[in-house]
Amino acid sequence: MIGSIDPILLIASLMVASTPILLAALGELVVEKAGVLNLGVEGMMITGAIAGFIAAVETGSPFAGFVAAAAAGAALSLIFALLTQFLLSNQVATGLALTLFGIGFSALIGQGYTGIRPPATPRLDLGPLSDLPVIGPILFRHDPMVYVSLALVVAVGLFLRRSRAGLILRAVGESHDAAHALGYKVVRIRILAILFGGACAGLGGAYLSLVRVPQWTEGMTAGAGWIALAIVVFASWRPGRVLAGAYLFGGVTVLQLNLQAAGVAIPVQYLSMAPYLITILVLVVISADRSRAALNAPAALGKSFHASS
Amino acid sequence: MNRRTLLKGSAAALAAVGLARPALAQEPLKIGFIYVGPIGDLGWSFQHDQGRLAVEEEFGDRVETVYLESVPEGADAERAMTQMALQGCKLIFATSFGYMDPVINVAAKFPDVMFEHATGYKRADNVATYDARFYEGRAVMGTIAGRMTKSNKIGYIGSFPIPEVIQGINSTFIHARKVNPEVEISVVWAYTWFDPAKEADAAKALIEQGVDVILAHTDSTAPLAEAAKTEGVIGFGQASDMLDFAPSPRVSAIVDNWAPYYIDRVQKMLDGAWTSTATWGGIGEGEVQIGEITSAVPEEVKAEALALADAIAKKEYHPFTGPLNKQDGSAWLAEGETADDATLAGMNFFVEGISGDIPS
Numbered sequence: 001m002i003g004s005i006d007p008i009l010l011i012a013s014l015m016v017a018s019t020p021i022l023l024a025a026l027g028e029l030v031v032e033k034a035g036v037l038n039l040g041v042e043g044m045m046i047t048g049a050i051a052g053f054i055a056a057v058e059t060g061s062p063f064a065g066f067v068a069a070a071a072a073g074a075a076l077s078l079i080f081a082l083l084t085q086f087l088l089s090n091q092v093a094t095g096l097a098l099t100l101f102g103i104g105f106s107a108l109i110g111q112g113y114t115g116i117r118p119p120a121t122p123r124l125d126l127g128p129l130s131d132l133p134v135i136g137p138i139l140f141r142h143d144p145m146v147y148v149s150l151a152l153v154v155a156v157g158l159f160l161r162r163s164r165a166g167l168i169l170r171a172v173g174e175s176h177d178a179a180h181a182l183g184y185k186v187v188r189i190r191i192l193a194i195l196f197g198g199a200c201a202g203l204g205g206a207y208l209s210l211v212r213v214p215q216w217t218e219g220m221t222a223g224a225g226w227i228a229l230a231i232v233v234f235a236s237w238r239p240g241r242v243l244a245g246a247y248l249f250g251g252v253t254v255l256q257l258n259l260q261a262a263g264v265a266i267p268v269q270y271l272s273m274a275p276y277l278i279t280i281l282v283l284v285v286i287s288a289d290r291s292r293a294a295l296n297a298p299a300a301l302g303k304s305f306h307a308s309s
Numbered sequence: 310m311n312r313r314t315l316l317k318g319s320a321a322a323l324a325a326v327g328l329a330r331p332a333l334a335q336e337p338l339k340i341g342f343i344y345v346g347p348i349g350d351l352g353w354s355f356q357h358d359q360g361r362l363a364v365e366e367e368f369g370d371r372v373e374t375v376y377l378e379s380v381p382e383g384a385d386a387e388r389a390m391t392q393m394a395l396q397g398c399k400l401i402f403a404t405s406f407g408y409m410d411p412v413i414n415v416a417a418k419f420p421d422v423m424f425e426h427a428t429g430y431k432r433a434d435n436v437a438t439y440d441a442r443f444y445e446g447r448a449v450m451g452t453i454a455g456r457m458t459k460s461n462k463i464g465y466i467g468s469f470p471i472p473e474v475i476q477g478i479n480s481t482f483i484h485a486r487k488v489n490p491e492v493e494i495s496v497v498w499a500y501t502w503f504d505p506a507k508e509a510d511a512a513k514a515l516i517e518q519g520v521d522v523i524l525a526h527t528d529s530t531a532p533l534a535e536a537a538k539t540e541g542v543i544g545f546g547q548a549s550d551m552l553d554f555a556p557s558p559r560v561s562a563i564v565d566n567w568a569p570y571y572i573d574r575v576q577k578m579l580d581g582a583w584t585s586t587a588t589w590g591g592i593g594e595g596e597v598q599i600g601e602i603t604s605a606v607p608e609e610v611k612a613e614a615l616a617l618a619d620a621i622a623k624k625e626y627h628p629f630t631g632p633l634n635k636q637d638g639s640a641w642l643a644e645g646e647t648a649d650d651a652t653l654a655g656m657n658f659f660v661e662g663i664s665g666d667i668p669s
Contacts, residue, residue, distance in 0.1 A: 004518065005518075006517065009517050010517075013514075013517070020506070107347060107349060114351050115351055115530065115553035116553070117534070117537070117553075208506055212506055212509060213505045213509045213531050213534055213535070215505070215530060215531065215534045217347075217349060217351070217505045217529050217530065218347035218348070218349035219346070219347045219349075219379055220505045220506070222501075222504040222506065222507070223504075253507070253510065254510055257497055257499075257507075257510050257511045257513075258514040258517070258518075260495075260496070260511075261464065261511075261514040261515045261517070261518045261520070262495075262518055263495060263665050267666075267668060268470075268498045268500070272500045
């Protein structure tokens with residue numbers, strides 16, 4: 001019966017299902033590389049989801065929706081930035097508070113927007129490329145945000161590995177004292193990273209409410225932000241692995257639903273837990289070599305910085 | 310208004326409250342509701358909250374209601390209900406199956422607080438249960454589904470493999486088969502009541518398998534939003550009317566109407582006549598309503614569906630009437646025999662013709 005699942009459609013829907021967590025995880029990766037742990041991803045995602053939804057419905061343009069979502073996510077993360085970078089509040093507690101705030105706030109401003117259909121996000125017309133057999137439906141028939149997320153993986157990878165700014169950002173994340181001694185503006189760099197993370201989480205949320213579901217429902221992220229956080233660790237802070245992790249997680253989720261729909265006789269419980277099981281498995285495999293895994297974790301992750309200390 | 314008059318004003322208000330107090334016969338009855346999803350799901354929890362609002366409207370000052378939304382099933386529910394009981398709630402409605410054991414645990418600790426648990430089967434002196442015969446509505450939806458499908462494949466998104474959901478799947482299938490012997494049903498278990506993204510993914514997986522009628526027993530409108538993306542796919546509102554998706558893909562709906570029950574139970578509390586009961590109302594009692602059947606459905610199908618709903622309401626027809634066999638082919642109900650409530654309340658098997666196993 002497995003034969004009745006069309007692998008081409010499966011891969012295409014896997015990419016759609018994974019895009020929200022991919023975007024959010026990429027943003028969080030940059031934040032954590034700068035030495036900041038922002039647990040508010042879920043809150044920023046859902047705020048982006050409703051802000052993007054409202055903007056798209058009011059203007060009729062999904063593009064405006066995504067811009068608004070990024071702005072809203074960044075605005076929410078600015079609260080986090082002010083609290084943790086200037087007032088030196090505890091990052092874990094502040095991040096959790098941000099999630100709670102985001103969920104409540106989004107429910108409040110989303111009151112009048114339940115049950116409305118957002119304007120459809122058009123698929124990118126890539127002409128003859130879309131008509132290619134096999135590769136066409138998999139790669140060239142998506143909405144623009146899928147390509148934005150993929151481009152972002154490459155951009156973040158290049159930025160962190162190959163650019164001077166990326167090197168500085170990583171230096172801040174490894175040892176803010178050393179970076180400060182060298183004259184780098186630790187707080188400013190971290191705030192920029194936090195804003196980027198917020199914008200990415202907002203985009204991920206808007207992808208849920210504008211493309212993947214597409215509607216606004218309170219609490220609709222349903223834990224996607226936490227999965228994004230886990231994927232950053234899973235990926236040992238590397239953009240390429242974030243892509244692999246997000247697609248693996250999204251892929252197994254979609255696959256298990258497809259297997260059920262196709263009537264494959266595998267006990268459903270195993271299918272349902274498969275995404276989590278595989279995540280744990282990969283974590284074990286990755287962390288088998290302790291020294292190398294620890295090497296990649298930003299040394300100053302979650303530590304507050306003040307120039308006086 | 311300067312500060313002095315403000316102070317005077319509030320002093321007067323305080324005095325008024327103080328004076329008014331003895332005049333009140335008693336404190337308002339405090340009633341708690343806990344919901345498994347957000348009220349804004351426009352489905353299950355939304356309908357329960359409509360019931361709460363109806364109670365407020367009916368009794369006015371005599372009652373005070375509080376509610377908690379998105380309370381996870383399990384230990385967290387126990388904490389939430391304990392908190393409500395400590396806050397002075399005398400009647401607590403726990404509105405999801407998974408609150409069953411937490412309700413029993415908390416009820417044992419607060420013998421003076423009465424609990425109402427939706428869709429469960431465990432009762433105590435201060436725990437009543439109530440449920441609606443959703444399967445009666447499913448019979449009507451199944452009839453429409455069987456008539457409307459062109460691919461002869463209908464899909465069903467189940468939440469958890471519990472009797473309430475299994476009744477719905479069986480009832481849908483029996484009545485779809487009755488009008489269309491070719492029909493087949495694919496069941497996908499989402500293992501969640503509320504996760505719009507996952508519900509949409511499940512609907513998508515079904516549609517990719519050629520399904521053109523989607524039924525859902527989860528709480529959000531996401532399956533309908535997904536169905537709307539594909540031409541020719543229809544679905545049904547679940548728990549709430551979901552009219553935003555009418556006339557298509559939403560062609561009809563099962564609407565839960567809890568208001569009459571809630572008002573009745575609160576009245577009993579106020580009269581001091583509350584006892585632990587097990588209530589199970591259906592179309593006839595008005596607890597299950599059939600949402601408007603839209604113009605996307607041909608007239609004769611609509612008439613057939615409404616006639617079935619009418620027969621069920623008048624108790625002339627029971628959706629589980631023999632001859633029916635279980636999935637493995639063994640006999641369940643003989644010709645003309647109807648299922649008893651005890652069997653339905655514990656239903657853990659598919660009827661003959663449905664493929665796939667129920668996860669245990």
